[in-house]
Amino acid sequence: MLGSSVVLSPGLNAGSASWLTVVTGLALASPLVWMVIKLTGDYPGKTLVELNDVILGPLWGKIFSIMYLWYFFHLGAIVLRDFGDFMSTIMPTTPTSVFLLVTTALVAYLAKSGIEGIVRYSLIIVFFSFILLGLVFILVSNNLNLSSLLPVNSISAWQFLKASYEVTVFPFGEIIVYAMIIKYTNNYQKIKRSVITALILTCIFGSLFNIYVITGLGNYLEIPTYPGYAVIRRVDIFGIITRIDIGGATADLALGVLKASVMLYAVVLGISQILKLPTYTSIVLPVGTLMFLLSLIQFDSSVENFFFHETTYPYYAAFFQAFLPALTLSIDGFKKFLTRKTDKAAA
Amino acid sequence: MFGFLKKKARAMQLQKLNEKEQNKQNTPQKPAGPALTPNLDKNLTILKSTLGNSPDIVIRKFNFGPRYCYKAALFFVDGMVDKKIINENIIKPLMYDMHIVRGEQRVPLADIGELRNILLSVGDVKTVTLFDEVVTSSLYGNSILLLDGFSTALDIDTKGWQARSIQEPTVDKVVRGPREGFTETIRFNTALLRRKILNPNLTIEQMIIGEQTRTHVAIAYLKGVTSPGLVEEVKTRLNRIKTDAILESGYIEQFIEDAPFSIFSTVGNTEKPDIAAARILEGRAAILVDGTPFVLTVPMLFIEGFQAAEDYYSRPYYASFVRLLRFMAFFLSILAPATYVALLTYHQEFIPTPLLITMALSVQGVPFPALVEALLMGLMFEILREGGIRLPQQVGQAVSIVGALVIGQAAVQAGLVDQTMIIVIAVTAVSSFLVITHTDAATLLRFILVLLAGALGAFGIVIGLLAVLVHLASLRSFGVPYLEPAAPLVIGDLKDSYIRAPWWTMLKRPQLIGVRNPTRQDEQLKPAPPEEN
């Protein structure tokens, strides 16, 4: 989750108050998180696909599952594309497809190694990324100007809410993918704790990151395509340590691969559960290829991608992140209510 | 898709195999082979026909006992036995001992075992009844005493071939620490282990692997510390091996490792008893193979490559520093040429301006692209290295002189290679020897990364590194994640990873290996000066 938020820095439209939008975004996301925890907690040991079947019956369950899987699949493709665009900006003459292809290969490899591999990979990557970003932070600290955080209320409440909402759907709302992979953590309390820690960590990191971008750029914040990258581009220490862009890009890439492979893993796991395949590893490659193709053809230019993030995505994502789980949950509640009633009637 | 089909096919194959195996188990144990007959001559004829007319097979016939009434033959393989034992402790007592020469009343000898009990002054004497046993043990240096009229023979331990004595091993050298190394003889090796761990719980189980070589293989572990599951797993994997020959422990390694397609080794090896003992004490199992000084230890973790015996013998601060140094050197050895190529061809902005000018001056007029240059120089270095290892020492020196001169000086002066590249390759070369365990993996990685850097610059390097990381994260060695303790994160075990914490803080054995008995030592062992009154 950290990954693409680092590249795209959500909520930065809110100007100097952006770092606050991360916090409010988390607050807005809390119902979504609650739904995820509730769903997985009520049906321990079941993935999203399985519990859809239980709650909604085999037909509607499948339809819902396929919608979710499409979302994960698309999200993975979006993440890939974000990185492809980013890399292409740094290395302009290399075709985006090359970056996408290579990255997808890696993502598929990681997804194939299963949830254990993903978790172990993430442990090391998050550790190294934090170190790397910490180092970068130290290097840019010279350029940070804390007064850029003022004034806090430079934008209207409506704009602020809108920016917060953007943060809610991206990245916090994406927590729904947890419902797909969470069955591998066996303890309900543990799930709750891990989900909440993950969110809070993301929140802290996100706000810190936004603070760092705001203070690092000041008014300049308005113009760069990748603000986080622009901060790093400013680093110049005695003319010796300059252009450490690569360091930042590395951390981005590692985290992005993680996110995309979680999505891919969720998709292939879901498909294998729907089709009752004995193992998911066999479909990683075909699905990965499709993901690569989708990421390649979905946008003609990075500007299109940018517009998609700005305008369409918030509503698009809300459908999967809020509407579908809410519907599932209320049907579940209704069914339980009914059974209780009939139980009572029977009694 | 293809992978899927392949797996299907393989699964079917495995199923068939399983069925076969089960059928085999259902059939009764195979017959134990022909037994010895009471007729000595017949026995000897059969033995001769089994072993052929090899000159090293000796059959010494002699008569002994009162009035030389017993016809006997001593059967052994020349060169494998200690002649002194045979002469002094077997033949001499039999032929000259007053006890038997004079004791006429004792005739006839009821049981061949009596000879063992009263006459033979040798440590290990067994009775055998089958030809197979006779052949097997005689080929391993034992002498067989056959006696006419008895269908049992005595199997006398007379092993005594010429073996290399215990020397200091050539790798894993230490400034401080024991200097003895394993030898080619399995018995010596087990003895060396026993000398390190006197606890009776040190269990050594032996088996014979290899249809032709019949190599003795031993598993050593510490009962109560090593998890029984691990020992079972090791045994199953070893029992699976049905092959012609085991000439070195590397054969075994390739039959039992978890990830045969990985460039990283998932089975550890060592030439030093103290290292093997330390690993056994952490809950690992050691596999000793006759005929090689290299002892395998499983499970193996990635981190083991960075641990040297001396880390534990010297004080923790410097040891920790050296650990970090090894990590640095490892990364340097796989990354340096690739980074240089990437910097030179893609990321010139990263280099400080004055340095860039220097570098630009040094590459001026060099005809090859940086990628080609790096590959050529890297290959050249590997060739030199290989040459230096295989050649006799005197010639090896000549090779390195030629290499240093030709590559270091002449190539630069001729303008074929740039100087900085030479420095980079040299640094790589030196640092690749700091982490011996992973040197071969590092070498391969280095070339792959150079190619990636040449193709995609830093992006390529990062992708390559991440792929390696994904690969490492998916590896397991005998059930233990390869990257433990970093991933999965085991806080306690980090004390012996990137750093080496003082001994008195390492209270627990590595958690995922030494699960059975986690406590290594008492708490509060931290030394302190006596309190003053």
Added chain:
Amino acid sequence: MISLILTLMISLGGCWDRNELTSLAITTGAAFDKSKSPDLIALTAQVINLDTLAPAAVQSTIAAPPYWNIKTTGHTVFDCIRNASQQSPNKLYWAHNQIIIFSEDLAREKGVSEYLDFFLRDAEPRISIWVLVSKGKASDILEMDSKLEPIPSINITSLIENRRYTGKASAVDLYEFSNRLLSEATAPVMSLIELIGNGEERTPLLSGTAVFNQDSKMIGTLGEQETRGMLWVIDQFESGLLIVEAPGCDGQLGLEILNSSGRIKPELANGQLKIKVEIRASASLGDADCFVDILDENTWDSINKRQAEAIREDILISLQQAQKLKADIFGFGDAVFKKYPREWKDIKPDWEEIFSALEVEIDVQTTLLRPNMILQSVNKRS
């Protein structure tokens, strides 16, 4: 295995962004002048001439300059740069560009923002490069014969870094210029450079500041003292000498500023905007023309007071000039915006007028730290 094949494929198939170092012309400076035609841009790019720096060439006595100035024209900056490859065998490589110089007439008439876009947009250049305005032709600056550092553009970089010893020139990098340009109120500035001397002996002199308006057109300059006043206020005064009258004798003292900080505090009371500038500085006694009796307690105090007075005077002069130019070089407007974002909306349209009549309170507090190695002067008799 697959990855290996993939790698080989890619590395053989072609390497798109690859630039062999030998095929690059390392560009270290760019200068923009007015071109003859108003539609065209005239660019002088300075590239390093490696042949003259090679050891063999250095030993030989051929005195070719270690740089080569490529002059090109084009419709946009990028066009100019690409046109340069019609003249240069190697592709211009901009990641190591150090400075951009604009000639004064260009900056005054056309503004500079159209020239900066490329340097911000392209991935190659750094955004921490220095921007300067030259009196006279900008390309001349790149052609001077510099003494200790053979490449003029790198020489100028060092001069800019040396400003910390005098505090008489501002140093503005591309980022900061853009940052000020993007602000609603703050006037962008650049360092000012000129050539002094004539003929072969011309050397660059870095002093003062060029002031721009929000349309990125140059509207005036600040002299050395005015520049210094600005640096005090925007907290960029690193070090420098203050010359004050010596108390009790006829002569002057040089005080070396060791530490300083400047803060801007806007106050809005009864619709009346007031700016308070707080300067904190500490200095040591650097030299003395005449005999100052430091052991006399009053002398030390009065030197300190004169220090504060000198700083205040710097700022006052600077403020006067800025108000005359109606250019908020200090960032007062931003400070107001940060403290009173609501009221700022009303102030903003007339900010230039308000600024030019703004009441500024200057609060300077100084410390005089030490007299350094000697307590008394040698010229005791005076």
